[in-house]
Amino acid sequence: MCQQRRVRAVYTMPTLHNPLGWVLNTGQRQALADLARQHDLLIIEDAAYARLVSRPPPPVVSYAPERTVYVTGFSKNIATGLRVGVVISPPRYRPEIERAIRATTWNTPTLISSLICAWIEDGTVARFETQKRQDARQRQQVAREVLCGLPVVSHPDSYFVWLPLGEESRADRLANALMERRISVSTAEPFCVSATIPQALRIALGSVPFDSLRPALLSVRDAVEYEQYR
Known part of the structure; x- marks a missing residue:
C-alpha cells in the first residue's frame, strides 16, 4: 500500500484490538516500527484497552519513540466516568496536539485529574485494574460456555467478543431482532x-450485571441460530 498510495500515518490498536481482541506479538510490533521508519510514517498507538491485558508486550512506542503518538486513558480500564486521557508524543508533534486539544476539549476537570493522580500514586488504579481483569475473565468464560460451537473471536482479558455470521445471515436484521428483546449489540459497520x-x-460483556450476562448471551445464541436456519 505504501508503494501504491501516499500514506502518511498508521493507526493501530496493538494491545486488545477493538473489536477483535487481538494482541500483536513483539515481532509484529518491531515489524510495524521498521515499516514506519522505511516509509517515514507517523504511528498513532491507541492503548485504550492495553492495561486490561495482564502481561502485555512492550508498547509500539518503545520500538519507535521518535515517530509514535501514544494515546490512552482511564475510562476503559477503571470506570467509564473517568474521561481523562493521556498523550505521549515526540516533541515535534506536541504543538499541533496541544492546539487540537485546546480547540476540542480545552482542558480536563481539575477534580478528576487530581483524583486520577492520587489513585495512581496510592495504588488504587492498579487494584482496580486487577479487579477488572478478573471480572473480564469471568465474563469471557461465560461467553465461551454459552457461545460454544460458534466462531467467536475474543481475548481472555477483553470485555467484548466478535461473532462472525454465516453467509446468509444479516447482522442488521439480527441486531434489530435482539433490540426487540432489549439486548443491544453492534454490527461491523461502525468498525469498517x-x-x-x-x-x-x-457483543459487549461488561455493560450488564454479571447475573444477567448468561441469560442475555443465551438470547443472542438463540437469535443467531434462528437467523442462520430461517
Whole structure:
C-alpha cells in the first residue's frame, strides 16, 4: 500500500484490538516500527484497552519513540466516568496536539485529574485494574460456555467478543431482532473503513450485571441460530 498510495500515518490498536481482541506479538510490533521508519510514517498507538491485558508486550512506542503518538486513558480500564486521557508524543508533534486539544476539549476537570493522580500514586488504579481483569475473565468464560460451537473471536482479558455470521445471515436484521428483546449489540459497520462490510456482531460483556450476562448471551445464541436456519 505504501508503494501504491501516499500514506502518511498508521493507526493501530496493538494491545486488545477493538473489536477483535487481538494482541500483536513483539515481532509484529518491531515489524510495524521498521515499516514506519522505511516509509517515514507517523504511528498513532491507541492503548485504550492495553492495561486490561495482564502481561502485555512492550508498547509500539518503545520500538519507535521518535515517530509514535501514544494515546490512552482511564475510562476503559477503571470506570467509564473517568474521561481523562493521556498523550505521549515526540516533541515535534506536541504543538499541533496541544492546539487540537485546546480547540476540542480545552482542558480536563481539575477534580478528576487530581483524583486520577492520587489513585495512581496510592495504588488504587492498579487494584482496580486487577479487579477488572478478573471480572473480564469471568465474563469471557461465560461467553465461551454459552457461545460454544460458534466462531467467536475474543481475548481472555477483553470485555467484548466478535461473532462472525454465516453467509446468509444479516447482522442488521439480527441486531434489530435482539433490540426487540432489549439486548443491544453492534454490527461491523461502525468498525469498517472499507466498502466491504462483513456480517458480524460485536457483543459487549461488561455493560450488564454479571447475573444477567448468561441469560442475555443465551438470547443472542438463540437469535443467531434462528437467523442462520430461517
